[in-house]
Amino acid sequence: xxxxxxxxxxxxxxxxxxxxxxxxxxxxxxxxxxxxxxxxxxxxxxxxxxxxxxxxxxxxxxxxxxxxxxxxxxxxxxxxxxxxxxxxxxxxxxxxxxxxxxxxxxxxxxxxxxxxxxxxxxxxxxxxxxxxxxxxxxxxxxxxxxxxxxxxxxxxxxxxxxxxxxxxxxxxxxxxxxxxxxxxxxxxxxxxxxxxxxxxxxxxxxxxxxxxxxxxx
Amino acid sequence: xxxxxxxxxxxxxxxxxxxxxxxxxxxxxxxxxxxxxxxxxxxxxxxxxxxxxxxxxxxxxxxxxxxxxxxxxxxxxxxxxxxxxxxxxxxxxxxxxxxxxxxxxxxxxxxxxxxxxxxxxxxxxxxxxxxxxxxxxxxxxxxxxxxxxxxxxxxxxxxxxxxxxxxxxxxxxxxxxxxxxxxxxxxxxxxxxxxxxxxxxxxxxxxxxxxxxxxxx
Numbered sequence: 001x002x003x004x005x006x007x008x009x010x011x012x013x014x015x016x017x018x019x020x021x022x023x024x025x026x027x028x029x030x031x032x033x034x035x036x037x038x039x040x041x042x043x044x045x046x047x048x049x050x051x052x053x054x055x056x057x058x059x060x061x062x063x064x065x066x067x068x069x070x071x072x073x074x075x076x077x078x079x080x081x082x083x084x085x086x087x088x089x090x091x092x093x094x095x096x097x098x099x100x101x102x103x104x105x106x107x108x109x110x111x112x113x114x115x116x117x118x119x120x121x122x123x124x125x126x127x128x129x130x131x132x133x134x135x136x137x138x139x140x141x142x143x144x145x146x147x148x149x150x151x152x153x154x155x156x157x158x159x160x161x162x163x164x165x166x167x168x169x170x171x172x173x174x175x176x177x178x179x180x181x182x183x184x185x186x187x188x189x190x191x192x193x194x195x196x197x198x199x200x201x202x203x204x205x206x207x208x209x210x211x212x213x214x215x216x217x
Numbered sequence: 218x219x220x221x222x223x224x225x226x227x228x229x230x231x232x233x234x235x236x237x238x239x240x241x242x243x244x245x246x247x248x249x250x251x252x253x254x255x256x257x258x259x260x261x262x263x264x265x266x267x268x269x270x271x272x273x274x275x276x277x278x279x280x281x282x283x284x285x286x287x288x289x290x291x292x293x294x295x296x297x298x299x300x301x302x303x304x305x306x307x308x309x310x311x312x313x314x315x316x317x318x319x320x321x322x323x324x325x326x327x328x329x330x331x332x333x334x335x336x337x338x339x340x341x342x343x344x345x346x347x348x349x350x351x352x353x354x355x356x357x358x359x360x361x362x363x364x365x366x367x368x369x370x371x372x373x374x375x376x377x378x379x380x381x382x383x384x385x386x387x388x389x390x391x392x393x394x395x396x397x398x399x400x401x402x403x404x405x406x407x408x409x410x411x412x413x414x415x416x417x418x419x420x421x422x423x424x425x426x427x428x429x430x431x432x433x434x
Contacts, residue, residue: 050317050361062306069312076305088293089279095286100267103283107324121338134333145266180356
């Protein structure tokens with residue numbers, strides 16, 4: 001299995017974390033340097049025409065992309081430990097929490113969007129930070145309300161087991177930190193994220209632990 | 218079951234379409250007027266703190282939100298007709314195609330993002346249209362490459378049965394039309410979308426067929 005990744009990609013972080021939790025080690029990790037635009041080169045475009053990370057290529061040539069789809073696939077093909085609960089209502093809640101991050105927040109701060117804002121609208125670094133902070137604040141507020149207001153929340157987002165929601169929420173906290181969003185006003189989010197980082201599968205998946213990463217974000 | 222919807226919301230379109238395909242009729246459809254900001258009122262915020270459409274509230278009070286999560290829930294609780302294939306690889310492909318729309322494209326053109334561009338960056342109507350066109354062109358290109366380049370594609374995105382990918386791709390075509398993106402250069406996307414609109418479940422779910430909709434987009 002080949003894993004197309006970049007240290008900073010938060011979508012790649014999610015899949016890396018899921019792979020770690022499942023105990024799956026890719027045979028090869030291929031670095032696609034996003035700031036250098038390597039995702040737009042023909043060789044990667046053939047793998048994912050959307051030119052986005054991550055992608056997984058299985059030994060039989062099967063190509064997987066989109067982090068949520070990959071995590072569901074890994075969960076279906078490697079059921080232990082499960083990353084989704086069994087009951088439909090609980091699954092829907094976990095997926096919705098994950099999608100607040102992966103659909104409503106992260107897509108707004110990916111490189112291609114920041115490049116558009118910079119090149120088309122001449123938004124400077126401070127403006128880009130305000131943009132990123134705005135969307136992270138919005139999702140942190142929503143996540144805190146949903147997590148603190150539900151009896152379904154346990155040690156993790158859904159009860160006491162790690163799910164894809166925790167993976168997404170932990171990734172969102174990395175994004176929030178990058179944009180200098182303070183997570184302190186969101187104590188339930190903070191508590192769960194802090195617990196996630198104590199898990200070796202999360203810690204090893206952290207962007208700053210990947211080859212090519214700088215010392216800090 | 219109460220369905221919180223707005224005629225123009227493409228995420229609400231997806232769920233409406235899934236409900237139609239499953240033969241589920243909500244007892245009540247509650248209009249949340251997005252341009253009037255009704256999604257930010259306390260009454261809706263209590264239902265979905267992310268202040269986004271759609272939401273479904275079941276008779277037992279269970280709240281569902283995020284369109285992809287809702288469609289998976291409907292598929293798990295009302296299995297016929299299935300909206301996802303059975304095989305993990307096919308499921309992953311369907312979900313990835315759906316997520317190109319629901320994660321990589323649509324989140325960039327939702328009201329809250331357009332409002333930010335308008336109010337913070339003073340982007341005018343022409344600029345907002347260029348923004349919307351840009352992201353739709355990108356996803357249409359990727360979808361066409363993926364659909365035309367795979368033997369998995371049949372009459373629909375995945376073989377000959379309707380899946381959540383078709384629902385998302387049809388919704389994306391509505392967005393593309395709104396931003397005056399020509400779908401003609403993407404013949405496989407166009408063929409599948411045209412076929413979808415022949416299905417009554419899709420046709421009845423179309424934004425322009427909803428209460429409060431204008432005569433054209």
